[in-house]
Amino acid sequence: MATSTVPLNVGSSSAATSKLDQLLSLLPKSGVSLSALTFKSKQKTLCLHLQNRGLHAIPQEVYSLRDVEELSVDNNAIVSVPQDVRLLKNLKVLSIAQNKLLGFPVHVCYLKGLRKLRLSDNPKLCDATSKLPAKFTKLKNLEELQLERVELHDLTIEVCTLSNLLRLNLSHNKLETLPSEIGDLNNLREFHLNHNKLISLPDSCRRLKSLRHLFLQQNRLGKFPFCICLMERLQVLDVSDNDMSQLPAEIVQLRKLRVLRLNGLGLMTFPLQITSMVNLEVIEMSDNCLTNLPDDVVVLKKLAALMLNKNRFKTFPEQTYGLTSLTTLEMNGNRMKRLPEDVNRLGQLQKLRLDKNLIATLPEALTELQNLEVITLKCNDFKTFPMELIELEVDTLDISENDIQEVSIEDVAIKKSKLPQEVRYLTSLKALELNSLKLTHVPIGVCMLTNLIHLSLVGNSLTDLPKDISELRVLKELIISENGFEEIPPEVCSLSNLELLEAEENHISCLPADMDQLSRMKCLVLNKNDLDYLPIQVCTLLCLEVLSICGNHLSLIPDEVGDLASLRELWLCKNALMDLNLNLCSLIFVEILDLAGNHLQRLPEDLGNVRVRELYLSRNQFEIFPAQVCELLNLEILSMDENKLREVPEEIADLKHLRVLALTQNDFEHFPVEICKLKSLEELYFGGQRKRIGGVPEEIRVLTNLKKLFIEHSGVTSLPVTVRNLGSLRELKLPGNDIRCLPNELCVLSGLKLLQLQDNRISRLPENFDDFCYGRLKDLSLQSNPLEFPPLSVCVGGLRSIRSWLCKDRKRKAKERKLEEARFLQLLRQFVDGIRRNQITVPFPMLLACELGLTDTMFNGIEKRHPKKAKEQIYQVLLKWKTQSCTPFCKNAERVQRLSRHLNNMRKPELAQTLRDMFTEMQEKEGLSVEPKSD
Template sequence: MSRFQRRGCLADSRAGFRTETEQEPAVPQGLIKGARKSGQLNLSGRGLSQVPQSVWRINVDVPEESHQNLSFGAADDRWWEQTDLTKLILASNKLQCLSEDIKLLPALIVLDVHDNKLSSLPKSLGELENLQRLNASNNMLKVIPDEMCKLKLLKSLLLQHNQLEQIPEGIGELLGLDELDLSNNSLLSIPSSLSGLTSLVRFNLSNNKLKSLPAEISRMKSLKQLDCTSNLLETIPPELASMASLEQLYLRHNKLCFLPELPSCKLLKELHVGNNRIETLGPEHLKHLSSLITLELRDNKLKSLPEEIGLLQGLERLDLTNNDISSLPCALGNLPNLKSLLLEGNPLRGIRRDIFNKGTQELLKYLRSRVKTADTTDNNDGTALTAMTLPSESTINLHALTTLKALEYSEKQATSIPNEIFNAVENISITTVNFSKNQLTEVPQRIVELKETVCDLNLGFNKLSSVSLHLCMLQRLTHLDLRNNALTSLPSEMEALPKLQIIILSFNRFKTFPDVLYRISTLDTILASSNQIGFVDPLQLKSMLKLTTLDLQNNDLLQVPPELGNCENLRSLNLDGNPFRNPRAAILAKGTAAVLEYLRSRIPT
């Protein structure tokens, strides 16, 4: 017997004998019966215009089977041992309202009513004291009942794509909330009381009508991700600079004239401020952002970049598209991790178009060549020490070796790396190695000599058919580029790479997703497009808590497992060019968040 019956909630003595009216949408009794056992009921996509009364009273009314001649020896038929409903999914129906009778389900932990036609939520929702996740996105909500602010255990509140113009002050009392999505509404302001959400990790305010942010937002001491894209912001409160936990800040498509200074945001990895009116980027904006990986400044009015851009040693992506920049600082060439530099739409002078057309690495190489060569010193034998000419007629730039800590031997069409290249390293702590665009059929054995220092290894555009164990000994490796080779597998020993964050496997011959990648917990980016991968394991991907980018474009995926939608850490999931039918192209075009939400809605219960 459920605890609601024990409490004497059978107010109607005939409740066990009632039948649904013909007007109520039919719900298969098998689903109701199964829900009594599992505590979960999924009624998504059934065309319901109202929720049958039997759903609200599932734990109140005595089941119909209790009046039948049942074999009490069968455990499956013990209706009196029913489980209270904890998860109710009513997504993708035609519901215009929810009954106040929802209070008859006080054990609910998850309530999903997204993609309906709800114009309001019942006040009795506030009586669901156990509720932890509420998804009411993609409806027609104009107000949120104050009673909802009583849900003290609520952790996730999704209200995106509604018609909200304001939210209750009391939401700031939901102290356990770690995710709040208010995007795509009509909010003109947010109450300062939200400063009470000190457990909030993800806060999405994009696509509203906000002209300002309250200074009190800085008290959200746990906030890692703040998205204010597509609003009307003209300034950012200076208090935002004290948010020490912030890792991702999105301010695109606003009316900002100045880039905010963020001296305390030392963990910030992504800063997106494109499509604003920013004219100046100064040293004060950059000197504290030592952890920055992505800096997006496209479609602004920048005229120059400071030499201090060279302080962003971890920067991997810099987007300066459509600005007024006429020249580039040579310090850009000294950024060891920069993989993508976007400069289209700038009136740049002094750099030939053919250099631009060769891509980021060639442009950086050109900028490095313009750096003033270090003062020439003398060897013990009195000869000038400038550059070393090898028998292979290659030249090692000692400035690159000593200053950039970079060892390059690329575009030589070589089948092996000459010993002289490694000999030139001597006692220099090399961090970057580029052996791309050669004819290598195996990983050079002497790479192991750099195992204590090398962080970035590029072996792309070669003829590698396997990865040797020598590579697996590079203990500091964080970035590995193996694109455009002939690889079909990766050795399990790669699991021993303790710092690997980014791996590029595009344009190889993988038919299965390399199992070893699931076991490298530090990975945050996997690029595996243009292979022949036919399956990925969503459960193992979900366990990769740091994975934010997964590119599986142009593979052989016949289906996308719905459970992939549970990988909520993914910020970028690319699936175009695969032969699956669902999700449809229209859903893929909406972006990663929409794809993950769609996949979650298809998870069977």
């Protein structure tokens, strides 16, 4: 293994010195050398930080540091923690986040002095059991436990015994319930449960009396948990993006609440209960349906921030004038046309965001907001530059994407008198957005804004930059995309603090020779230009973390690309690459690799060493699924659309964390059953196959986490009944296939929101299809199907029309069933009476046909073809019933069983047994064309 340099931070103590001497002499044996040794006084605490160093294990020599109290090995490739960790008896803080742990490190549970344990972002931590070990009870002194993104399905009771726990993070997992013992964590102050699958909280949560912060956003809560109202010390509450639509009156009991987030709940009105919560400082109610604020909102005298983005306000809510502490107001994405003339009454306002409204002018009173630091007016209806902005001493100004013909700060200033005197009013700006304003040159006044950190000039007609732009010495972000540049202006190289440069969609064919002066550059975006090669100058930017050169003409990658050791994202799509440089595999920390739209047929052998999470290989020339892909064990997203693949290897099952798989427009002849082993899969795109794939396999039942399933235009003929297991499914797209019949089990998927079935051969919907109509289904497409049940004329009316028709049809059939039952019982009595008199007036085959719902016309046809052959008639009745029913014959024996019970009740068990025997014989012969011998 190659030797790497590891900066080490340690605390200062007398005991530490000798231990460090030992460590310095021992660590090189494990292939790790220590340099840049620095001491930080932390009250004589020994701290060892080894983050982001490519370690596959904690160096064995670390365990000789018996006095170490804090050990951090985040963002490495560690797969396990050995028993030796028990030797670190003084350890109080252990952080192993963002690694590759294969199961929970059980030996950690013996560190009885441990106070903080951080294991987040280890996707395989709970792979084996999907829950935590029972030995957790040993960590009695634990105060902080971080288990974010560890695939946790079940929270063990043992965690609830950690009575000293103050902070618990279980976010981004798959929890559906919490144990009732969770209420025993009576010292818990901060609880993160966001991004799970919780439907409710246990009532025992009311005992969490010490809780200050509770995060529940993006779960499946159908109503506001009442137990929250009893958490009397709660200060921060987030229940955004759940299924609740109202708040209980008891929420007013949360008298200490300071921050309340209610985004994405579909609220139609501002909850009046909130006006009683007078200690609120922050309210977020974005992405709702609000049109106004109640007058009583003015009682919230402590409210400092109000977020009302993406609502339906048509006028500015003047009730905000009474919010005397308001410093931040966000109302992006509403329908307001103007600001009121007395907007200056918001005297304390510091941040005002009004993007994506319909505002065309600004009132003069706006200039009186002396505390304003940020104002954004992106995507409004301004035709000219609003001169009122010149008077504001703001840090951030965004007036992008308006229909302003020409912006010249100099011209505006001249109208106000003297150029230098007027430009100084903007010199406090730190961020300036002048996008899509049809600029042909950069106003020279911009170069005098020496405090600028961020400058965006996207979507103009610029071909050069002024030389004086070098005066922007603190500038960190420069965005000049969508202009007419043919080269990166050399003046850019004088911006020594630049960290981000975006220059996509220009005509750039070369880079300046002095590019290496931008030594702090972290992100370089040069998409959609005219580069024929990757300039070596780029490879000298050793701090670079993101490099994007999509949509150029690159055919080769230089060897020097391997020097970019800090690179995390590499975007090379839509070029002319035919092969990949082996040095690319030395970029082991790259997490996103985009190679789509090239001419690749194979991948480098050592690609499996790279820690890629997202890999894009679409629109290449792969005929065989690359084996190296199956070695990328961290992979979460894989896109291989538009290649020539015919099969998927069994090794794909090794991708335990794959969430998104795209295989559209390939040459598969059937649905690859190997995909069904990817239990973590959430999105599957498999449409547009060049050959008809037939049925979807029953094994798809394993994909219980699947949220999106798209198989368009691929000759799908059927769905298996096991589709009922896909309880997480939210979107199902199957247009342009050959589906004739839908399984009833499809209607069990109550969480489905989108269902596209257009351009198939479906003649009837399942009889319980209206279960969808009462569920979450919002988007249904059934066009271009030969629908008869319900008729197409009904289906085009949408879900409500279908529900109404099915309801009426169900009532009609219930009435018919009653009539059929009465007729059947009458025939049965005649049949039995005939047997008793030795004079059968009603033939048994007719009786059976009546019970199975066959019409008289159908039975008459059978009787004519097989006269005086009772057994043959019975067989033909059963066969006719089978062909008339969409439900599998062998699974729909209820009516035969009912007839058998009737015969038993009428004391004719021999007839009942005969019927059952014949039905069994029919089942055995199902699918055979050979008919039984007649009597």
